[in-house]
Amino acid sequence: MNKPQLDIQLGPDGKLVVKVSGVSGEECTKLADMVKEIVGIEDSRTLTDEHYGGVRILSESKEQTQVKASRFSGL
Amino acid sequence: MSSVCVLTPIVVGSWPMIAAAVASAASSMGFTLSIPVEAESLSVKSRQKAVVDIDNSAVAEAGIELQQTITMYQGGLEIQVKQDARGALSVCVIGESHSKGELEAIGKQVSGRIVQQFAYHKLMTELRTRGFDIVDQSVSQDQSIQVRVRMNS
Numbered sequence: 001m002n003k004p005q006l007d008i009q010l011g012p013d014g015k016l017v018v019k020v021s022g023v024s025g026e027e028c029t030k031l032a033d034m035v036k037e038i039v040g041i042e043d044s045r046t047l048t049d050e051h052y053g054g055v056r057i058l059s060e061s062k063e064q065t066q067v068k069a070s071r072f073s074g075l
Numbered sequence: 076m077s078s079v080c081v082l083t084p085i086v087v088g089s090w091p092m093i094a095a096a097v098a099s100a101a102s103s104m105g106f107t108l109s110i111p112v113e114a115e116s117l118s119v120k121s122r123q124k125a126v127v128d129i130d131n132s133a134v135a136e137a138g139i140e141l142q143q144t145i146t147m148y149q150g151g152l153e154i155q156v157k158q159d160a161r162g163a164l165s166v167c168v169i170g171e172s173h174s175k176g177e178l179e180a181i182g183k184q185v186s187g188r189i190v191q192q193f194a195y196h197k198l199m200t201e202l203r204t205r206g207f208d209i210v211d212q213s214v215s216q217d218q219s220i221q222v223r224v225r226m227n228s
Contacts, residue, residue, distance in 0.1 A: 004226040006207065008198065012218040013183075014084055014190025016198075021077040022225075032078045038201045039194055040085030040131060047078045 084194035096193035127182030
Protein backbone atom coordinates (compact mmCIF):
# COMPACT_ATOMS: atom_id res chain seq x y z
CA MET A 1 0.00 0.00 0.00
CA ASN A 2 1.25 3.49 -0.85
CA LYS A 3 2.15 5.86 1.96
CA PRO A 4 0.73 9.38 1.97
CA GLN A 5 3.12 11.66 0.11
CA LEU A 6 3.32 15.40 -0.43
CA ASP A 7 5.20 17.00 -3.32
CA ILE A 8 5.76 20.61 -2.35
CA GLN A 9 7.01 23.40 -4.58
CA LEU A 10 7.82 26.72 -2.93
CA GLY A 11 8.24 29.44 -5.53
CA PRO A 12 10.67 32.36 -5.12
CA ASP A 13 7.58 34.62 -4.92
CA GLY A 14 6.41 32.72 -1.83
CA LYS A 15 3.59 30.81 -3.55
CA LEU A 16 3.22 27.14 -2.71
CA VAL A 17 1.94 24.29 -4.82
CA VAL A 18 1.32 21.04 -2.96
CA LYS A 19 0.37 17.74 -4.53
CA VAL A 20 -1.08 15.14 -2.20
CA SER A 21 -0.81 11.53 -3.35
CA GLY A 22 -0.87 7.99 -1.96
CA VAL A 23 -4.25 8.44 -0.36
CA SER A 24 -7.75 8.79 -1.71
CA GLY A 25 -11.10 10.32 -0.86
CA GLU A 26 -11.52 11.80 2.58
CA GLU A 27 -7.92 11.03 3.63
CA CYS A 28 -6.64 13.03 0.70
CA THR A 29 -8.92 15.93 1.58
CA LYS A 30 -7.77 15.78 5.22
CA LEU A 31 -4.11 15.98 4.23
CA ALA A 32 -4.75 18.91 1.89
CA ASP A 33 -6.65 20.64 4.71
CA MET A 34 -3.74 19.99 7.08
CA VAL A 35 -1.27 21.67 4.72
CA LYS A 36 -3.63 24.62 4.31
CA GLU A 37 -3.92 24.94 8.08
CA ILE A 38 -0.12 25.05 8.44
CA VAL A 39 0.58 27.40 5.54
CA GLY A 40 -2.25 29.89 5.37
CA ILE A 41 -4.56 30.85 2.54
CA GLU A 42 -5.74 28.42 -0.11
CA ASP A 43 -6.01 30.01 -3.54
CA SER A 44 -7.26 26.93 -5.34
CA ARG A 45 -7.60 23.18 -5.10
CA THR A 46 -7.82 20.68 -7.92
CA LEU A 47 -8.85 17.10 -7.34
CA THR A 48 -7.48 14.66 -9.85
CA ASP A 49 -8.84 11.19 -10.48
CA GLU A 50 -6.51 8.86 -12.30
CA HIS A 51 -9.34 6.34 -12.77
CA TYR A 52 -10.81 8.63 -15.39
CA GLY A 53 -7.47 9.28 -17.09
CA GLY A 54 -7.66 13.03 -16.73
CA VAL A 55 -7.97 15.94 -14.39
CA ARG A 56 -11.32 17.10 -13.09
CA ILE A 57 -11.65 20.41 -11.35
CA LEU A 58 -14.19 19.81 -8.59
CA SER A 59 -13.80 23.04 -6.70
CA GLU A 60 -11.82 26.24 -6.80
CA SER A 61 -11.83 28.81 -4.07
CA LYS A 62 -10.21 31.89 -2.60
CA GLU A 63 -9.30 31.93 1.07
CA GLN A 64 -9.78 29.13 3.52
CA THR A 65 -12.33 27.15 1.55
CA GLN A 66 -13.28 23.74 2.74
CA VAL A 67 -13.48 21.38 -0.18
CA LYS A 68 -15.62 18.36 0.38
CA ALA A 69 -15.56 16.03 -2.56
CA SER A 70 -16.15 12.34 -2.74
CA ARG A 71 -14.53 9.96 -5.10
CA PHE A 72 -17.80 9.34 -6.85
CA SER A 73 -19.35 12.72 -7.27
CA GLY A 74 -22.19 11.60 -9.47
CA LEU A 75 -20.42 12.18 -12.77
CA MET B 76 -7.28 10.23 -6.30
CA SER B 77 -4.91 13.03 -5.45
CA SER B 78 -5.22 16.75 -5.06
CA VAL B 79 -3.18 19.79 -5.99
CA CYS B 80 -3.42 22.92 -3.85
CA VAL B 81 -2.09 26.41 -4.54
CA LEU B 82 -1.46 28.30 -1.32
CA THR B 83 -0.40 31.75 -0.18
CA PRO B 84 1.53 31.60 3.09
CA ILE B 85 0.62 33.71 6.09
CA VAL B 86 3.81 35.00 7.71
CA VAL B 87 2.92 35.13 11.38
CA GLY B 88 5.49 34.20 13.97
CA SER B 89 7.75 35.46 16.70
CA TRP B 90 10.48 37.91 15.75
CA PRO B 91 13.18 35.18 16.07
CA MET B 92 11.23 32.97 13.63
CA ILE B 93 10.91 35.84 11.18
CA ALA B 94 14.53 36.87 11.67
CA ALA B 95 15.60 33.30 10.84
CA ALA B 96 13.58 33.41 7.60
CA VAL B 97 15.12 36.80 6.73
CA ALA B 98 18.61 35.42 7.41
CA SER B 99 17.95 32.38 5.17
CA ALA B 100 16.59 34.60 2.40
CA ALA B 101 19.54 37.01 2.72
CA SER B 102 22.04 34.18 2.59
CA SER B 103 20.43 32.54 -0.46
CA MET B 104 20.38 35.92 -2.28
CA GLY B 105 24.00 36.77 -1.47
CA PHE B 106 23.26 39.61 0.96
CA THR B 107 25.38 40.36 3.99
CA LEU B 108 23.50 40.72 7.25
CA SER B 109 24.39 43.31 9.81
CA ILE B 110 23.28 43.83 13.34
CA PRO B 111 19.94 45.66 13.66
CA VAL B 112 20.20 49.41 13.18
CA GLU B 113 18.08 52.35 14.23
CA ALA B 114 15.41 53.60 11.84
CA GLU B 115 17.16 57.00 11.53
CA SER B 116 19.71 55.57 9.11
CA LEU B 117 16.96 55.44 6.44
CA SER B 118 16.88 59.17 5.92
CA VAL B 119 19.88 59.63 3.67
CA LYS B 120 18.66 62.28 1.23
CA SER B 121 20.74 61.45 -1.85
CA ARG B 122 19.45 57.92 -2.09
CA GLN B 123 16.30 56.50 -3.65
CA LYS B 124 14.04 54.40 -1.50
CA ALA B 125 11.20 51.94 -2.15
CA VAL B 126 9.06 50.17 0.42
CA VAL B 127 7.26 46.89 -0.27
CA ASP B 128 4.85 45.41 2.26
CA ILE B 129 5.05 41.71 3.01
CA ASP B 130 1.44 40.62 2.54
CA ASN B 131 -0.30 38.64 5.28
CA SER B 132 2.51 39.21 7.75
CA ALA B 133 2.61 39.93 11.46
CA VAL B 134 5.03 39.55 14.32
CA ALA B 135 3.22 37.63 17.02
CA GLU B 136 4.70 38.81 20.26
CA ALA B 137 2.28 39.81 22.96
CA GLY B 138 2.87 43.28 24.32
CA ILE B 139 5.93 44.04 22.23
CA GLU B 140 6.22 47.61 21.11
CA LEU B 141 9.68 47.55 19.55
CA GLN B 142 9.84 48.34 15.87
CA GLN B 143 12.55 45.85 15.06
CA THR B 144 14.72 45.98 11.95
CA ILE B 145 17.16 43.69 10.19
CA THR B 146 19.49 45.31 7.69
CA MET B 147 21.35 43.62 4.85
CA TYR B 148 23.69 44.90 2.19
CA GLN B 149 24.79 43.99 -1.32
CA GLY B 150 26.43 45.98 -4.10
CA GLY B 151 25.44 49.48 -2.99
CA LEU B 152 22.00 48.40 -1.83
CA GLU B 153 20.77 48.60 1.70
CA ILE B 154 17.72 46.49 2.50
CA GLN B 155 15.82 46.79 5.73
CA VAL B 156 13.19 44.32 6.86
CA LYS B 157 11.08 46.17 9.39
CA GLN B 158 8.24 45.55 11.75
CA ASP B 159 5.83 48.45 11.98
CA ALA B 160 3.86 49.51 15.04
CA ARG B 161 1.07 47.07 14.20
CA GLY B 162 3.54 44.19 13.80
CA ALA B 163 3.24 43.97 10.00
CA LEU B 164 6.45 43.49 8.01
CA SER B 165 7.82 45.51 5.13
CA VAL B 166 10.97 45.56 3.03
CA CYS B 167 12.65 48.92 2.48
CA VAL B 168 15.24 49.05 -0.32
CA ILE B 169 17.67 51.97 -0.48
CA GLY B 170 20.19 52.56 -3.25
CA GLU B 171 22.01 55.30 -5.13
CA SER B 172 22.32 53.88 -8.63
CA HIS B 173 18.87 52.34 -9.04
CA SER B 174 15.55 53.84 -10.09
CA LYS B 175 12.60 53.66 -7.76
CA GLY B 176 11.06 50.98 -10.00
CA GLU B 177 14.19 48.86 -9.82
CA LEU B 178 14.31 49.21 -6.05
CA GLU B 179 10.65 48.20 -5.86
CA ALA B 180 11.33 45.11 -7.98
CA ILE B 181 14.22 44.15 -5.71
CA GLY B 182 11.97 44.68 -2.69
CA LYS B 183 9.36 42.33 -4.16
CA GLN B 184 12.03 39.69 -4.80
CA VAL B 185 13.31 39.93 -1.25
CA SER B 186 9.77 39.87 0.13
CA GLY B 187 8.97 36.73 -1.89
CA ARG B 188 12.10 34.99 -0.69
CA ILE B 189 11.39 35.81 2.94
CA VAL B 190 7.88 34.35 2.58
CA GLN B 191 9.34 31.31 0.81
CA GLN B 192 11.88 30.67 3.59
CA PHE B 193 9.34 31.26 6.35
CA ALA B 194 6.84 28.86 4.76
CA TYR B 195 9.55 26.25 4.12
CA HIS B 196 10.76 26.19 7.72
CA LYS B 197 7.27 26.26 9.18
CA LEU B 198 5.98 23.53 6.89
CA MET B 199 8.96 21.23 7.41
CA THR B 200 8.86 21.65 11.18
CA GLU B 201 5.13 20.92 11.31
CA LEU B 202 5.28 17.99 8.90
CA ARG B 203 8.08 16.34 10.90
CA THR B 204 6.00 16.52 14.05
CA ARG B 205 3.10 14.94 12.14
CA GLY B 206 5.15 11.94 11.05
CA PHE B 207 6.47 12.95 7.64
CA ASP B 208 10.08 12.49 6.49
CA ILE B 209 11.83 14.40 3.71
CA VAL B 210 12.64 11.87 0.98
CA ASP B 211 13.86 14.27 -1.69
CA GLN B 212 14.73 17.95 -1.92
CA SER B 213 16.19 20.25 -4.56
CA VAL B 214 16.46 23.91 -5.52
CA SER B 215 15.81 24.91 -9.13
CA GLN B 216 17.71 27.54 -11.07
CA ASP B 217 14.82 29.96 -10.55
CA GLN B 218 15.25 29.39 -6.78
CA SER B 219 12.05 27.35 -6.42
CA ILE B 220 12.38 24.71 -3.71
CA GLN B 221 11.02 21.24 -4.41
CA VAL B 222 10.49 18.91 -1.47
CA ARG B 223 8.95 15.45 -1.36
CA VAL B 224 7.83 14.22 2.04
CA ARG B 225 6.31 10.85 2.92
CA MET B 226 4.52 9.61 6.01
CA ASN B 227 6.89 7.35 7.93
CA SER B 228 4.35 4.95 9.46
